[in-house]
Amino acid sequence: MFSNKTNILQLVSLMLQYGIRHVVLSPGSRNAPLIHTFTQHPGFTCYTVVDERSAAFFALGLSQKLQQPVAACCTSGTALLNYGPAIAEAYYQEIPLLVISADRPEAWIGQADGQTIPQNGTFAAIAKKSVQLPEPANATDEWYCNRLINEALIQLTANGNGPVHINVPLSEPLYQFITPGLPEARKITFHTAKQQVETESFQSIWNTSSKRMIVVGQLPPNNGLDVILSSLLSKGDAVLLAEQIGNVHLPQQIANFDLVLASLSEEESNSFAPDLLITLGGHLTSKRLKQLLRKHKPQHHWDIRPDGNVKDTFQTITDLLPADAADFLQQLAKEITPQEDKENNFSGLWQNKSTVVDLEVARFMKExxxxxxxxxxxxxxxxxxxxxxxxxxxxxxxxxxxxxxxxxxxxxxxxxxxxxxxxxxxxxxxxxxxxxxxxxxxxxxxxxxxxxxxxxxxxxxxxxxxxxxxxxxxxxxxxxxxxxxxxxxxxxxxxxxxxxxxxxxxxxxxxxxxxxxxxxxxxxxxxxxxxxxxxxxxxxxxxxxxxxxxxxxxxxxxxxx
Missing domain, CATH: 3.40.50.970 (Thiamin diphosphate (ThDP)-binding fold, Pyr/PP domains)
Structure with a gap:
């Protein structure tokens, strides 16, 4: 038997339909109807973590592994605020973290009632979507509740992943577990239209550039880019820079590029800067690369970002591509005519320096x-x-x-x-x-x-x-x-x-x-x-x-x- 709260029943039914099967629960009374309903349904795998700050990061780790949305559910009051650091991390790392907070009825906010703070929209600046569900009393309320849940769950993965907050006001009595089954809640199916970027103008720039550089930021494991990047590198001389958190693995890539940059003199650094820069993925650790590219600006910088947001880390973006990186790079590699680039040896310059640095690091570590x-x-x-x-x-x-x-x-x-x-x-x-x-x-x-x-x-x-x-x-x-x-x-x-x-x-x-x-x-x-x-x-x-x-x-x- 499940809770008799209509907003909970709608939420749980839709979570199952959206494929959200993992829920991290922190103990509490106001969220007890949610806890009961999640744990009594065989479709959910539930985890219990007392410390809400730790619980939210635990859920974030689950989502990193499963590569799918994971929910974290807490009681009312300051319990929700403890989710803040993990929500911020999920927002900037683009992880689909579903935050579900139980709350007092809206009428009691600010009325000196226990365990009560303004929860609605708490994380609006670092969540893709924040909604507060009604406590339905009629068919219109129930439609509104259903619509809000759909809007929120769609935003977990639409046009890039990210966290979503659903605030659930619950009136007493809380412990009425009398509902035998979940409703067949309406699901609004979101269809993604793939962004197609015309590559003809980009082919021309690629062909006329002599110092091409591809920089891969943070990406999840098994991102499928190795073959695509290898194909692109075979079409002309180019340097591939990727840190360990980029999770790409090619023989040609320069993984020790931060050490390479550290070894350069001021006079040498300009030779190692590109005239065409292609960036994809998330954050980079290397401060030296940021400094190099901000000082020695490339003539062209293509930033591939599915959500289309401007993230001008190097202060150099000339073209923003709201597309899937794999799709764009694959199309570019397909349409570029292979070039021998006999006069261009930008990658050789980097490779030679990288080898020298590797040997020096190995020698140093022994001593x-x-x-x-x-x-x-x-x-x-x-x-x-x-x-x-x-x-x-x-x-x-x-x-x-x-x-x-x-x-x-x-x-x-x-x-x-x-x-x-x-x-x-x-x-x-x-x-x-x-x-x-x-x-x-x-x-x-x-x-x-x-x-x-x-x-x-x-x-x-x-x-x-x-x-x-x-x-x-x-x-x-x-x-x-x-x-x-x-x-x-x-x-x-x-x-x-x-x-x-x-x-x-x-x-x-x-x-x-x-x-x-x-x-x-x-x-x-x-x-x-x-x-x-x-x-x-x-x-x-x-x-x-x-x-x-x-x-x-x-x-x-x-x-x-």
Missing amino acids: APFSDLTVVNAFIQRLPQQSTLHLSSSAPIRYAQISKLNPTVSVLSNRGTNGIDGSMSTAVGYAAANKGLTFLLIGDLSFFYDINALWNKQISKNLRILLVNNGGGNMFHLINGPQQSEAMEGYIACHHNESAKDRVLAFGLHYLSATNFDELDRCLPYFCNPNEDYPMVLEVFSHTETNAYVFSRLFEALKHQ
Whole structure:
């Protein structure tokens, strides 16, 4: 039996019709009718996470893995506000996160009633759609309720993915579970019209450009672009730049381009800038690439963006293409006449420098002392094939980008807003739906901030967390500026002497630790073994001064190679 609330019945019926089958629930009374109805229907897989902030990131991780919308449902009041960071991340990472909040009736908002705040439109600036459902009392109300739900659910995936908020006012009594079945709610089917971009003018520009560059931003794993990009690269000399979070894997691509740029002199940099730039995907980590392209502007910049929104990261867009990247690039590759480009060797310039940088990094790693950089490098070399790697923001993603990665490894990171607050919860959510190994590389502040991620009934036995504990915000020791402040250690980097051991064991995970290469070499084979069926945390302790020294020495070495 289900709740007798008409707005809930309409919502649940339509969610099933839209294929939304995974729901993350946080406990509460006002949302109890929603919880009851979701858990009593066999079509839903339900998860329970008490901390709403963690729950929303958990749902985000599920959606990353499943590549489909996932719902998070909470009670009224400040519970909803805790969803904010994950909604922002979903908005900028373009993940279809459905937020469902129970609420008091509208008449009681602002009337000093318990657990009551203005919830309607709370996240309007960072949600594709926000609606508040009525509590239907007649046929017109029910039609209106149905229409609003359809509008919201359509926007989860229409013209690009993103989060949607549905606020559900519920009057007492709440606990009347007397409805035997769901209604056959009307579904409005949204039909996407593919954007066709005429490629004739673009072919001409491609043919007359001598320094072509394709930059791939963050994309989900298994994005299907490898074959298409390979076909395009075969039609003429071009450079392909992609970070690990781009999840493209081609022999020609320059994955270490940030290190290449770091090795260049001011005089050399102009030679490495394109006259034709093609961009696709989401965020990039490399600040050096942004600086290069903002300073040495290409004559043409085509930005391929399905939603058609202007995101002028490099301040250079000349053409905005509201199309699917795969469709446009495939059509372009099909219609371009192959060119030998004997006089153009832009890709050769990049490839040669990339090879030199790779050799220097390999030499440096062999000689460098135990530090965050060498620990991360050793860990990445050990990653099993077909595993998944989540990268926390700040130092971890930058360390990881320096190391060569097995092309079968999928990489994810919360780079929509680059926050440290939900990386672990996201990885835990991803792992809950992932049959293979899910690794998370995370720093100590991110780990302790998101410690409630481990207070979770759904911790997968295939979860592996490498915690790099350097006693504070190590990133602030790697960049220029923070050291000038007397507040550096105590407030900016937040120096501490904490260990995760007791917390990890309290949550029932297996704990390992290392303080030197010998201990790390003993731990990593066990930690990376897919046959071990325990969730694990490997805590590696390092020294801030050594980390900063090693990091700076690497970039000095690159400048002088």
